[in-house]
Each structure stands twice: as C-alpha cells, then as structure tokens.
Amino acid sequence: MASVASAAGPASAPYCGITWGSRDKTANPSTSPRLVNVRAGRHDCFDRLVLDVRGGNVTGYWVRYVATMTEDASGRVVPLRGGAKLSITAQAPAYDAAGRATYRVANRAELVNVAGFRTFRQVAWAGSFEGTTSVGLGVRARLPFRVFTLPGRLVVDVAHLW
Structure with missing residues (x-):
C-alpha cells in the first residue's frame, strides 16, 4: 500500500529557531533605575532595541503591539512609521529624584537612527511619567519579539521574519 503525504505538508522549522511569538510581554516592577540611553543594533535574524539604565536593573516592563502609540x-x-507599532514601557524614569533629566531627548521622533534596518522603521519618545518611561517602536510588520533584561539594560528583539 502506498503512503499518502499529509495535506499540510511537512512541518517547517521556525525561522532562525525563533519561537518567541507576538503576544504581550510583562514583568512586575520591584526596582526603579534611571534611563540613561536608548540604542539599537542589527543582527542576522532580528533587530535589537536596548534601553540602558543606571542605579539598578529593570525589573518592570510592559511591551506589546498597539493600534496607536x-x-x-x-x-x-x-x-x-511601519506596518505595526510596539509600545515599550520600562519601570525606569528618565529623571532622578530631584526631577533632573537622566536621559536627554534630542529628537523625539527619531531617538535612534534605524535607517537600513530590516525590521525597525522608527524609534520615538512617548514620555517619562510617574516612574516609567515609554518608547514607541515602529516595525515593518507584526513580527515575533522577545524581551529580556541584562544588568543595566532592557532588551527588545524583533525577528526579521516569522
């Protein structure tokens, strides 16, 4: 008896082994370091946004796709700009206890130059209020992303493909 191939075909491996998904990512806050820098980088399988902090580690964050930032x-x-918008909020104000800025925004619409990135289209300032800082990330499409912390930084990676 001949075998019959599945109508769905063979299962394909995830792109670059990425299994992150595109649902909300959160962590409950317990410390409040200060934002001091925002930067971005390109990698083979994803683009990366980094929020650098001083005075502790980011333990509270909320990252999700939104219709409007x-x-x-x-x-x-x-x-x-872009086909999808990621809202990134970190429990890390951009000011110190005396209200002095710890991160100075030169251009609210273009915090980081992401020209030439495969996935990122724009990084924009959305404010720092009541102990949190928010950044809008315009991406090419609603793609899988992951969020994690390293000492002194919050990292958001967005895959190039599904």
Missing part, C-alpha cells in the same frame, strides 16, 4: 500622561498620538 500614545504619549504618557497627555495621551497625544505618537506617529510611527
């Missing part, structure tokens, strides 16, 4: 407190829309 808005500024903290004011609710004003933050325009973002």
